[in-house]
Amino acid sequence: MSPSESPCKDRIIFVTREDHETPSNAELIAEDPDDPYEEQGLILPNGDINWNCPCLGGMASGPCGSQFKEAFSCFHYSKEEVKGSECIDNFRNMQECMQRYPELYPQEEDKAESNSGSASDPPTEGSALPSETDSAPASSEPESAVPSDSMSPTDDQTAS
Amino acid sequence: MLKCRTAWKKLAPLARASSTVCRQNVRRTGLTNGRIPALVPAAHMSTGPAGGGGGENRLYFALVGAAFVATGIYAYRTVKGDKQRYQERIDEISSRPSKATESDPEPPAAEAPETAAVEAAEPEAVPEPEPQAAPSAEEPSPSAPDAEAAAPSETTEPPPAEPSAPSEPSPADLTEPPPAPVVESEPPAAAAAAESPAAEPAEPQPEVVAESAVEAVPALPKVPSHTPYLLIGGGTASFAAARSIRARDPNAKVLIVTDEPDLPYMRPPLSKELWFSDDPSVTDTLRFKQWNGKERSIYFQPASFYISPEELDSAENGGVAVLTGKKVVHMDVRGNKVKLDDETEISYDKCLIATGGVPRNLQVIERAGDEVMKRTTLFRKIEDFKALDKVSRNIQSVTIIGGGFLGSELACALGRRSNESDLEVIQMFPEKGNMGKVLPEYLSNWTTAKVKREGVKVIAEALVKSVTCKDDKLEIQLKDGRLVKTDHIVAAVGLEPNVDLAKSAGLEVDSDFGGYRVNAELQARSNIWVAGDAACFYDIRLGRRRVEHHDHAVVSGRLAGENMTGANKPYWHQSMFWSDLGPDVGYEAIGIVDSSLPTVGVFAKATAKDTPKAATEESGTGIRSESETEDTAVSPVASSLPAPVVQQNKDDYGKGVIFYLRDKVVVGIILWNVFNRMPIARKIIKDGEEHADLNEVAKLFNIHED
Numbered sequence: 001m002s003p004s005e006s007p008c009k010d011r012i013i014f015v016t017r018e019d020h021e022t023p024s025n026a027e028l029i030a031e032d033p034d035d036p037y038e039e040q041g042l043i044l045p046n047g048d049i050n051w052n053c054p055c056l057g058g059m060a061s062g063p064c065g066s067q068f069k070e071a072f073s074c075f076h077y078s079k080e081e082v083k084g085s086e087c088i089d090n091f092r093n094m095q096e097c098m099q100r101y102p103e104l105y106p107q108e109e110d111k112a113e114s115n116s117g118s119a120s121d122p123p124t125e126g127s128a129l130p131s132e133t134d135s136a137p138a139s140s141e142p143e144s145a146v147p148s149d150s151m152s153p154t155d156d157q158t159a160s
Numbered sequence: 161m162l163k164c165r166t167a168w169k170k171l172a173p174l175a176r177a178s179s180t181v182c183r184q185n186v187r188r189t190g191l192t193n194g195r196i197p198a199l200v201p202a203a204h205m206s207t208g209p210a211g212g213g214g215g216e217n218r219l220y221f222a223l224v225g226a227a228f229v230a231t232g233i234y235a236y237r238t239v240k241g242d243k244q245r246y247q248e249r250i251d252e253i254s255s256r257p258s259k260a261t262e263s264d265p266e267p268p269a270a271e272a273p274e275t276a277a278v279e280a281a282e283p284e285a286v287p288e289p290e291p292q293a294a295p296s297a298e299e300p301s302p303s304a305p306d307a308e309a310a311a312p313s314e315t316t317e318p319p320p321a322e323p324s325a326p327s328e329p330s331p332a333d334l335t336e337p338p339p340a341p342v343v344e345s346e347p348p349a350a351a352a353a354a355e356s357p358a359a360e361p362a363e364p365q366p367e368v369v370a371e372s373a374v375e376a377v378p379a380l381p382k383v384p385s386h387t388p389y390l391l392i393g394g395g396t397a398s399f400a401a402a403r404s405i406r407a408r409d410p411n412a413k414v415l416i417v418t419d420e421p422d423l424p425y426m427r428p429p430l431s432k433e434l435w436f437s438d439d440p441s442v443t444d445t446l447r448f449k450q451w452n453g454k455e456r457s458i459y460f461q462p463a464s465f466y467i468s469p470e471e472l473d474s475a476e477n478g479g480v481a482v483l484t485g486k487k488v489v490h491m492d493v494r495g496n497k498v499k500l501d502d503e504t505e506i507s508y509d510k511c512l513i514a515t516g517g518v519p520r521n522l523q524v525i526e527r528a529g530d531e532v533m534k535r536t537t538l539f540r541k542i543e544d545f546k547a548l549d550k551v552s553r554n555i556q557s558v559t560i561i562g563g564g565f566l567g568s569e570l571a572c573a574l575g576r577r578s579n580e581s582d583l584e585v586i587q588m589f590p591e592k593g594n595m596g597k598v599l600p601e602y603l604s605n606w607t608t609a610k611v612k613r614e615g616v617k618v619i620a621e622a623l624v625k626s627v628t629c630k631d632d633k634l635e636i637q638l639k640d641g642r643l644v645k646t647d648h649i650v651a652a653v654g655l656e657p658n659v660d661l662a663k664s665a666g667l668e669v670d671s672d673f674g675g676y677r678v679n680a681e682l683q684a685r686s687n688i689w690v691a692g693d694a695a696c697f698y699d700i701r702l703g704r705r706r707v708e709h710h711d712h713a714v715v716s717g718r719l720a721g722e723n724m725t726g727a728n729k730p731y732w733h734q735s736m737f738w739s740d741l742g743p744d745v746g747y748e749a750i751g752i753v754d755s756s757l758p759t760v761g762v763f764a765k766a767t768a769k770d771t772p773k774a775a776t777e778e779s780g781t782g783i784r785s786e787s788e789t790e791d792t793a794v795s796p797v798a799s800s801l802p803a804p805v806v807q808q809n810k811d812d813y814g815k816g817v818i819f820y821l822r823d824k825v826v827v828g829i830i831l832w833n834v835f836n837r838m839p840i841a842r843k844i845i846k847d848g849e850e851h852a853d854l855n856e857v858a859k860l861f862n863i864h865e866d
Binding site for chain 1: 407411480729733762763843856859863
């Protein structure tokens with residue numbers, strides 16, 4: 001504490017590991033998953049896809065955005081046994097479009113097709129990154145943007 | 161001419177009044193026996209001294225006379241000015257037909273532009289050498305004319321000009337210099353043609369015209385005369401908004417107008433990562449390597465992501481176009497349009513103002529003359545980075561004035577460089593320590609010690625009195641008498657938000673924080689939003705504020721984009737910020753972090769693992785802010801560098817959490833060398849609860865764990 005200020009202004013507490021062993025009794029307000037103000041995850045409460053999800057990065061907004069949206073929507077709403085089997089054409093359109101912009105969509109898209117969608121492999125130029133603020137190109141990191149429903153909405157977008 | 165009359169009207173009563181007073185006083189002085197003064201005329205404005213003495217009379221005469229003279233001067237000036245203004249207006253109007261953009265009359269008369277422009281359209285169809293009715297042109301044309309139909313009626317000024325006469329010479333003008341005017345008047349032609357009753361010629365014409373728009377001479381940059389989404393400013397907030405709009409409005413057409421020559425880029429690396437790069441060509445590539453070796457460019461997207469402004473109108477799936485090197489100088493809110501510095505007008509449906517700000521300068525430097533200004537850098541843009549990089553290689557001593565984020569980061573970056581060269585790096589500021597306005601004093605002192613260890617000579621409590629240039633060296637005289645000699649100055653003393661458009665647009669500017677005043681939904685007026693550094697917005701939780709951080713620009717830009725596409729969401733997701741001052745000191749923060757607030761800091765022992773470097777290596781990501789999106793840490797990667805063990809003594813604040821309180825509620829949190837916990841911090845601020853024991857709250861952060 002600094003002597004020049006009132007001693008109460010900046011309190012300092014040093015704690016050991018043991019001090020913090022007991023669980024906290026601080027109360028936090030319960031989260032409302034349907035709160036419209038909150039940042040939504042990939043899937044909105046009504047079941048639609050949140051195209052503005054930071055997890056998708058620039059996929060839905062780039063030059064191939066509409067193809068991506070069509071393909072992914074088709075897949076999302078697909079009720080076939082093999083999910084998305086009727087969406088082959090859409091995915092092909094998307095891939096063709098992406099091949100026209102190799103700088104934006106480097107050709108690691110093969111991995112994408114075998115996953116649930118192409119959003120799992122964002123391109124190196126950073127157009128599809130979870131934290132698009134100043135994020136590193138996570139070209140092959142699976143944890144960066146898997147658009148599966150398991151992504152919890154509250155943890156989704158923090159840094160941006 | 162009318163002004164003459166109004167001026168005279170103003171003068172007349174006063175003239176009458178003063179003359180009556182004169183007459184009155186003459187009479188009064190005659191009546192010295194104190195009898196009631198003569199009748200005062202009804203129109204009399206001023207009250208004279210009743211039966212006043214001579215001295216008072218004279219004073220009164222002088223005052224009235226002065227007022228009369230002043231009014232006379234004012235009237236004269238107004239008349240003259242009006243005459244001049246009128247002349248300018250006439251000149252402007254007469255020069256307009258030669259520009260060949262619009263020569264059509266009043267906006268309400270929408271038919272007039274149509275008929276006039278239809279005539280313009282027909283002779284145009286002729287000079288078109290390739291009237292290819294390409295199928296691709298058919299698709300954009302229905303949507304393009306719709307968008308552009310608004311354009312002629314909106315962009316026409318109401319000159320008291322003849323309706324159809326000027327439009328006739330204009331087609332003639334148009335055909336003469338084929339590429340430029342043809343390109344420019346195509347939208348009105350296309351639009352008008354589409355709407356004109358002459359259905360048959362209308363249909364092939366839009367195709368022809370649209371097609372030739374695409375084939376227009378590439379050398380001429382064409383500005384679309386209308387865009388559904390106009391984003392003024394090409395920085396982080398603007399880009400985030402563009403992305404948001406494109407995601408939510410299918411096939412949206414977004415036009416970004418920026419006065420910089422660069423495409424949208426991120427600013428933090430300019431004072432951090434770019435300086436640590438080993439690549440000698442970094443000033444050209446603007447790529448940087450992160451801790452984990454991954455490289456990326458500071459540009460959000462490469463050029464292929466964007467479409468060119470010429471193509472914006474006809475793009476089937478829309479896109480984002482960036483118009484560089486153009487400044488918006490005037491905004492007409494009623495007409496939903498803006499004017500650029502080259503007189504071009506662009507109308508919009510929705511507009512975002514994301515103009516950011518301009519670095520402030522010290523008055524003593526501004527007044528010090530050109531020699532000093534030449535040796536001073538105001539750091540903000542890519543060109544400033546390039547210039548400073550170049551300068552720093554050729555000088556012996558650089559002084560950074562300012563102890564906040566930018567100043568400290570640049571000092572550390574340059575300080576690192578000084579290890580390789582002979583560069584002397586000095587940092588001076590009025591506070592007691594680095595980040596003195598942000599960190600509580602004990603942490604500010606600690607930070608200053610770290611900065612010094614990066615090779616920086618820190619001069620605290622320094623107020624600059626004057627700066628002079630002597631023998632090619634700058635001499636900074638401080639108020640306490642110290643003299644600092646240096647070769648170059650970097651002034652990092654704050655940002656002045658850019659509110660140039662406030663006047664013409666009639667937008668409110670905040671007097672406390674600066675910037676455009678907007679509501680919680682970032683809206684300034686009906687179709688105008690503001691985001692980023694320039695927005696003074698209402699934060700539901702924390703009150704009205706203006707935030708100058710990168711993540712805020714992203715969050716607010718995204719939100720503005722959402723609201724521009726109909727979301728109506730308030731600012732709710734709290735943005736964060738971070739700073740790394742060398743490899744040992746790193747923190748992330750959220751909310752209001754102002755050192756004047758009472759704080760409570762909870763600290764633990766620091767181990768070698770608790771450094772920014774370790775945090776990024778562990779989570780396997782390049783920049784720490786990205787790792788915040790991961791909700792679980794990835795399996796730890798063994799740190800390959802043997803970092804020194806940090807000695808724990810009483811004053812060693814290795815890692816911890818600092819709470820900033822306002823009325824017992826936590827309004828700000830700093831995570832000091834503790835990473836990947838931002839969601840918890842965000843939650844605590846969002847709740848806005850009063851917590852009796854902050855140590856209990858600190859437990860939620862698990863500061864002893866990695």
